[in-house]
Amino acid sequence: xxxxxxxxxxxxxxxxxxxxxxxxxxxxxxxxxxxxxxxxxxxxxxxxxxxxxxxxxxxxxxxxxxxxxxxxxxxxxxxxxxxxxxxxxxxxxxxxxxxxxxxxxxxxxxxxxxxxxxxxxxxxxxxxxxxxxxxxxxxxxxxxxxxxxxxxxxxxxxxxxxxxxxxxxxxxxxxxxxxxxxxxxxxxxxxxxxxxxxxxxxxxxxxxxxxxxxxxxxxxxxxxxxxxxxxxxxxxxxxxxx
Numbered sequence: 001x002x003x004x005x006x007x008x009x010x011x012x013x014x015x016x017x018x019x020x021x022x023x024x025x026x027x028x029x030x031x032x033x034x035x036x037x038x039x040x041x042x043x044x045x046x047x048x049x050x051x052x053x054x055x056x057x058x059x060x061x062x063x064x065x066x067x068x069x070x071x072x073x074x075x076x077x078x079x080x081x082x083x084x085x086x087x088x089x090x091x092x093x094x095x096x097x098x099x100x101x102x103x104x105x106x107x108x109x110x111x112x113x114x115x116x117x118x119x120x121x122x123x124x125x126x127x128x129x130x131x132x133x134x135x136x137x138x139x140x141x142x143x144x145x146x147x148x149x150x151x152x153x154x155x156x157x158x159x160x161x162x163x164x165x166x167x168x169x170x171x172x173x174x175x176x177x178x179x180x181x182x183x184x185x186x187x188x189x190x191x192x193x194x195x196x197x198x199x200x201x202x203x204x205x206x207x208x209x210x211x212x213x214x215x216x217x218x219x220x221x222x223x224x225x226x227x228x229x230x231x232x233x234x235x236x237x238x239x240x241x242x
Contacts, residue, residue: 018114124148
């Protein structure tokens with residue numbers, strides 16, 4: 001994030017005319033408006049914060065302003081964990097008045113905005129309150145396994161057709177525990193979940209140095225699964241990949 005070797009603007013999801021922005025980190029607004037074709041934040045129906053760390057939340061307030069056209073059009077839903085709003089809050093009080101509704105994310109809950117339905121199946125093992133996401137799409141599941149320490153039951157919560165895995169490191173450091181997934185964790189998740197497509201993202205320096213597109217290709221050959229490495233501006237047509 002701090003070196004911007006990879007963009008940190010989050011993920012834009014469009015399903016049946018409903019647009020959601022997931023984790024608007026640094027550069028979210030600039031990346032949306034400079035993409036080709038342009039992604040217009042005023043068309044958003046909601047914004048999801050999986051957790052409050054800056055690489056996921058830094059642009060939350062500016063994206064709320066953009067979604068609501070400076071607050072002049074009260075609209076949209078903000079989804080966020082309680083601690084992003086109550087403790088060391090990242091969402092300004094004044095921007096909260098711009099949205100129609102604020103939904104607090106909790107483990108095991110189901111949420112709906114427009115034509116999009118999603119669940120937050122389990123609280124992740126991370127220093128702040130964090131939730132992954134499971135979206136329903138034409139009787140298929142699109143899963144986002146965001147920042148977390150690996151735990152044995154993790155795969156059971158994300159048995160989907162398309163799984164986006166936040167694989168930060170090639171390996172775990174020997175001297176301390178980092179509460180992010182590494183390549184071996186990712187390998188075990190794909191083996192257990194058996195998705196049609198797996199997408200790796202959220203790369204740290206060790207993954208970038210290893211050339212994640214080559215890591216993904218090798219992992220795909222090994223597991224006989226289509227594995228992709230995310231790149232800046234990458235677009236996936238759900239109907240094509242699923």
